[in-house]
Amino acid sequence: MAAESELNTGVLLFLPYRALENRIFATLAEAGYDDVTPAQARVLQRVGPDGTRLTELAEQAQVTKQTAGFLVDQMEKAGYVRRTPDPTDKRARLVCLAERAWAAKEIADGVVAEVEQEWEAHLGKRRMKQLREALTALREITDPWA
Amino acid sequence: MAAESELNTGVLLFLPYRALENRIFATLAEAGYDDVTPAQARVLQRVGPDGTRLTELAEQAQVTKQTAGFLVDQMEKAGYVRRTPDPTDKRARLVCLAERAWAAKEIADGVVAEVEQEWEAHLGKRRMKQLREALTALREITDPWA
DNA sequence: CAAATTAGTCAGAGACTCTGACCAATGTCA
DNA sequence: TGACATTGGTCAGAGTCTCTGACTAATTTG
Numbered sequence: 001m002a003a004e005s006e007l008n009t010g011v012l013l014f015l016p017y018r019a020l021e022n023r024i025f026a027t028l029a030e031a032g033y034d035d036v037t038p039a040q041a042r043v044l045q046r047v048g049p050d051g052t053r054l055t056e057l058a059e060q061a062q063v064t065k066q067t068a069g070f071l072v073d074q075m076e077k078a079g080y081v082r083r084t085p086d087p088t089d090k091r092a093r094l095v096c097l098a099e100r101a102w103a104a105k106e107i108a109d110g111v112v113a114e115v116e117q118e119w120e121a122h123l124g125k126r127r128m129k130q131l132r133e134a135l136t137a138l139r140e141i142t143d144p145w146a
Numbered sequence: 147m148a149a150e151s152e153l154n155t156g157v158l159l160f161l162p163y164r165a166l167e168n169r170i171f172a173t174l175a176e177a178g179y180d181d182v183t184p185a186q187a188r189v190l191q192r193v194g195p196d197g198t199r200l201t202e203l204a205e206q207a208q209v210t211k212q213t214a215g216f217l218v219d220q221m222e223k224a225g226y227v228r229r230t231p232d233p234t235d236k237r238a239r240l241v242c243l244a245e246r247a248w249a250a251k252e253i254a255d256g257v258v259a260e261v262e263q264e265w266e267a268h269l270g271k272r273r274m275k276q277l278r279e280a281l282t283a284l285r286e287i288t289d290p291w292a
Numbered sequence: 293c294a295a296a297t298t299a300g301t302c303a304g305a306g307a308c309t310c311t312g313a314c315c316a317a318t319g320t321c322a
Numbered sequence: 323t324g325a326c327a328t329t330g331g332t333c334a335g336a337g338t339c340t341c342t343g344a345c346t347a348a349t350t351t352g
Binding site for chain 1: 153154155156157158159160161162163164165166167170191208255258262264265268269273274276277278279280281282283284285286287288289
């Protein structure tokens with residue numbers, strides 16, 4: 001290789017992202033949550049505390065509502081979510097986190113905190129803060145739901 | 147929502163990454179390269195200038211060699227890559243970029259440059275530099291091939 | 293040289309995602 | 323109010339992606 005960092009910013013973003021994701025899945029699997037697939041997790045992550053509609057989940061996870069429905073079906077069978085009728089719209093149902101999801105989420109949050117600490121230890125408090133600050137600002141122009 | 151940024155660093159990394167990826171695929175598709183799939187692209191990205199072995203592609207893209215082989219087969223048919231015998235090892239073959247891939251890569255590189263400029267315009271030169279600097283440092287502990 | 297390793301393929305199955313066609317409830321507006 | 327468009331969601335079918343397991347051939351190691 002030649003000079004310092006030849007990588008484009010996309011790859012630079014992706015590398016740590018994937019490292020974190022891998023850690024989360026590995027820890028979750030060890031703890032017995034080996035039945036969540038990455039595809040399911042991408043949807044599960046977006047379920048809000050008061051439940052979220054399928055269509056909204058689909059949009060945010062960037063899949064079709066059919067796909068989202070398919071994944072929610074599986075997660076429902078596996079005990080991660082529940083569907084409850086939406087009181088404000090008889091067509092809709094709210095996807096809500098069930099017990100198993102809350103428990104898994106607790107573990108996942110723990111891993112995230114752990115990894116963030118490792119990163120801060122490596123970068124130093126100042127650069128870690130700058131990183132989060134820049135990424136948060138970037139969100140304004142890259143996150144459609146910001 | 148409550149305070150400022152409640153999002154964990156993983157999500158923060160993923161959001162801009164996906165925004166960039168979406169832009170690349172959209173532009174590529176407009177330019178007639180609508181036959182590369184995301185899965186293929188993840189492998190294609192890793193092909194070095196002098197060709198790369200299937201096994202190495204598989205490792206870096208984090209898929210099995212069977213999967214990598216399957217994707218390379220398709221890209222070979224579509225004219226994106228070529229397989230040439232590895233002069234140093236009769237078992238192996240080198241996957242090399244073909245004409246169509248070079249052309250697509252040029253477009254993709256253009257989009258990346260464009261998006262990076264937009265980001266810099268939004269963040270300012272200083273914060274963009276800090277961002278890349280922090281990400282590059284992070285690579286030391288998150289990139290197995292660093 | 294025999295044994296272990298490494299590069300890659302073949303076969304089959306499961307997981308993921310999409311398009312198209314639908315139904316039911318809601319919203320819009322003349 | 324009542325037709326029409328929109329929105330939330332499902333069903334059916336097909337194509338894509340990925341994995342596990344088993345196997346061949348070339349290379350490396352002791």
